[in-house]
Amino acid sequence: MKEKTATFNEIQDLLSEGKKVEVKTKNGEYTNVSDFIEKGVKPTYRIVLENGNSVKASEDHLFFTNAGWMMTEDLVVGETKVYCDDEEYSVVEECSYIGDQDIYDITVDHPESCYFAHGMLHHNSGKSLIANHALADCQQQGGVSVLIDTEHAADFDFMETIGLDPEGDFLYIPENRLEKIFEMIETVIEKVKEKDEDRPITVVVDSIAGSVTDNEREGKYGKEGYNTDKAIVLSQAMRKINGLISRENVLLIFTNQVRTDPSVMYGNPMVTPGGKAVKFHSSVRIRLRKSKKIKESGEIVGAKIRPVIDKNRLAPPHRDCNFDLYYNSGIADYGSWWEVLKDNDVIEHHSQGWYKIRKEDDSGYLQKSDLNDGGKDEMFKTQEGRFSKRLHNDDSFRERMYNRLVDAVTHEYEDGWVDRSNAEYVDEGDEEEAEEEESS
Numbered sequence: 001m002k003e004k005t006a007t008f009n010e011i012q013d014l015l016s017e018g019k020k021v022e023v024k025t026k027n028g029e030y031t032n033v034s035d036f037i038e039k040g041v042k043p044t045y046r047i048v049l050e051n052g053n054s055v056k057a058s059e060d061h062l063f064f065t066n067a068g069w070m071m072t073e074d075l076v077v078g079e080t081k082v083y084c085d086d087e088e089y090s091v092v093e094e095c096s097y098i099g100d101q102d103i104y105d106i107t108v109d110h111p112e113s114c115y116f117a118h119g120m121l122h123h124n125s126g127k128s129l130i131a132n133h134a135l136a137d138c139q140q141q142g143g144v145s146v147l148i149d150t151e152h153a154a155d156f157d158f159m160e161t162i163g164l165d166p167e168g169d170f171l172y173i174p175e176n177r178l179e180k181i182f183e184m185i186e187t188v189i190e191k192v193k194e195k196d197e198d199r200p201i202t203v204v205v206d207s208i209a210g211s212v213t214d215n216e217r218e219g220k221y222g223k224e225g226y227n228t229d230k231a232i233v234l235s236q237a238m239r240k241i242n243g244l245i246s247r248e249n250v251l252l253i254f255t256n257q258v259r260t261d262p263s264v265m266y267g268n269p270m271v272t273p274g275g276k277a278v279k280f281h282s283s284v285r286i287r288l289r290k291s292k293k294i295k296e297s298g299e300i301v302g303a304k305i306r307p308v309i310d311k312n313r314l315a316p317p318h319r320d321c322n323f324d325l326y327y328n329s330g331i332a333d334y335g336s337w338w339e340v341l342k343d344n345d346v347i348e349h350h351s352q353g354w355y356k357i358r359k360e361d362d363s364g365y366l367q368k369s370d371l372n373d374g375g376k377d378e379m380f381k382t383q384e385g386r387f388s389k390r391l392h393n394d395d396s397f398r399e400r401m402y403n404r405l406v407d408a409v410t411h412e413y414e415d416g417w418v419d420r421s422n423a424e425y426v427d428e429g430d431e432e433e434a435e436e437e438e439s440s
Helices: 007-015 131-139 156-161 177-197 214-218 226-245 277-281 333-343 384-393 395-409 430-439
Strands: 021-026 029-048 054-058 062-065 068-071 081-083 091-109 114-117 121-122 144-149 170-174 203-206 250-254 284-296 298-313 323-326 330-331 347-351 354-357
Touching: 007 091, 021 114, 029 284, 054 081, 054 091, 081 121, 091 114, 131 144, 131 203, 131 250, 131 330, 144 177, 177 203, 177 226, 214 226, 226 250, 226 277, 323 333, 330 333, 333 384, 333 395, 384 395
Parallel strands: 144 170, 144 203, 203 250
Antiparallel strands: 021 029, 029 054, 029 091, 062 068, 062 081, 062 121, 081 091, 114 121, 284 298, 298 323, 323 330, 347 354
């Protein structure tokens, strides 16, 4: 095959002409380019490697490194090594912010959704981790999991790592036309409910930003009317589909990108594509923020994530939590249990790294006899690592701790008069601005 260097704009032109374009991927093979994506204006970085390769990428773009898949903002200059098309790793010499710029990407038909560009191995998915965990949980509870992939960027190896069985009750649909997506959602729900009306279903649409309307797909590459067209289709479709899923045991998850609107001079400039229909009809809206990086043996291996509840019809909104996310294994669930139980005084410090756990009725602390540990009437003491290991290996202990976790964080309604003397008024947006100033 004769190789030719092409820019993203040239690839876009070739695809618009109906020509087949292939790019180099792992093991010296080539994979078909299935779509061209305009991601809009995003914070942009210049990445330069020791071998001279360089590229511009958004802060959440994924590169394959000596520590696995890593986002641009997690690359460590002088330490992180990026895998290149010469089958060698090269050290990152520069990773510098160069302003907000137009970002473009492509989707490929490779099973791992990876390709070489500018000599580096890229991946075009990175915001779907929590959605994939939801699919895995649904499948493990005997339900049917459906992934509608608008960007053709599913990573099946990683799905298996977090517990999703691609060969089980899992349906993968690579489709980016909005009208077709909602037809498929309706069809899948009806087919599953015909066989078992109580069976849970989780449908993930990843993502709204990567979807197109029929008019957009058939039209030219201009900008007139496309945003409005997508918003209209979503508004009509959500009115219909919302009535269907509200009567069934169905969880419908949409992922979306956050983009900067340069026309906003005051207030929050971050917007999401596709209008306001999904925001309006959703029961829960979650915005993910990254608070810290996780480092092991000198390598960035993950991040501490803080999801913020923007909207909640099931409980009070504007709450948040923290959990650890590892790039090679997903969410460290039990680690977050430890933090929540400590914050709610279920787990209390004892001495020199050891902790004690309160009984369910708060009459004292758990004894070894309570946990069938030799029948001794001695206080049960644990450390963070031992606690996580026991949660993993002891079903009875995990169930007890899970019930304590639920009791600690579940919202309860208060009847009658409540003392609100400690409450205060906060202007809309003040809390977020204060947080950004603190982080900077």
